């Protein structure tokens with residue numbers, strides 16, 4: 001009898017176009033997601049396609065700089081291989097095997113492709129691991145909804161542990177701090193003696209209305225920065241949190257990364273930009289940070305511009321993910337933060353722990369948790 005335990009670790013990420021022709025349909029998938037475009041269901045397909053069409057030119061120009069495609073899938077697959085190796089090396093259990101699968105939200109491989117691969121591999125257990133350190137309804141929450149629907153569609157019914165967030169995980173903070181330390185030492189060596197250097201922790205922005213409604217993302221970003229700064233241990237570190245990548249006309253959370261650059265110019269300090277909500281390189285680091293903001297900083301007269309690389313498959317970072325997966329499986333919880341229980345203050349009502357049932361089980365994922373949202377209606381109808 002085969003008593004092998006097969007643990008499928010499903011890595012959630014956003015996905016990116018794999019060719020110039022894929023840019024527009026990728027953007028249509030993104031802007032018609034009810035987690036992103038919060039308008040009544042009957043206008044969303046039309047409005048989402050309209051916004052995607054308007055964004056296609058700018059996005060295509062960004063992807064053209066990267067050879068016409070996003071590197072996100074290759075980098076995520078590499079992270080998956082490294083994590084798989086770390087998990088299989090670490091268990092010591094001959095009757096247990098781990099395999100990583102990638103489920104992208106807006107481009108291939110979609111959740112349904114991943115769920116089918118998990119089923120065909122003969123998995124006996126699933127761990128859902130978002131490659132977003134901080135939980136947002138627009139990223140991890142949306143991927144949870146998509147995964148639940150995909151698993152149901154392919155008939156996958158397995159014990160599942162969902163890791164919701166790891167914003168202040170000690171291993172993650174230490175691995176990130178090591179990358180900041182190395183980049184900071186290099187920058188200081190290049191700058192004239194005594195010159196000021198400010199670390200700008202730049203996170204992806206979010207419309208303010210989503211945060212006001214209860215999304216814990218901004219609170220979690222601030223927790224990440226506090227943990228990394230603590231792990232760095234540099235007394236009086238000059239640093240600031242800021243938000244990049246605004247793509248809609250609504251009010252987004254701030255200060256924006258552009259504003260932070262303006263302040264740095266006024267204060268006559270060089271900047272070291274550290275992406276804090278992405279753990280792999282893609283258009284928003286390789287183009288927005290390395291090309292656009294670098295140019296903006298130069299024009300503003302910021303006396304130096306440096307960047308911390310993202311974690312990608314950094315060995316310490318992968319080891320922290322492996323430890324996170326082991327702890328989550330060992331917790332016996334269906335929904336698990338890096339510390340096990342809920343970490344978000346009550347005000348952040350869109351923390352998925354707010355919806356955990358009395359028996360500790362995770363209900364099917366929903367957007368924002370408000371009855372009557374489009375996702376909730378789809379579920380009720382199913």
Ligand SMILES: C=CC1=C(C)c2cc3[nH]c(cc4nc(cc5[nH]c(cc1n2)c(C)c5CCC(=O)O)C(CCC(=O)O)=C4C)c(C)c3C=C
Nearest residue numbers: 014015016059070072136138139204206247277282283284
């Ligand atoms: C309203 C729009 C958007 C919200 C809200 C949003 C949140 C959000 N996104 C990420 C991470 C990524 N975003 C990426 C691309 C991307 N995101 C948006 C829009 C919103 N994101 C667009 C339109 C795009 C496409 C690129 C572009 O047009 O500029 C990517 C992948 C990029 C790649 O190169 O592959 C990631 C990753 C986070 C973390 C987040 C909120 C917490």
Ligand SMILES: [Fe+2]
Nearest residue numbers: 014204245284
């Ligand atoms: Fe985004």
Ligand SMILES: [Fe+2]
Nearest residue numbers: 343344351352
């Ligand atoms: Fe939470």
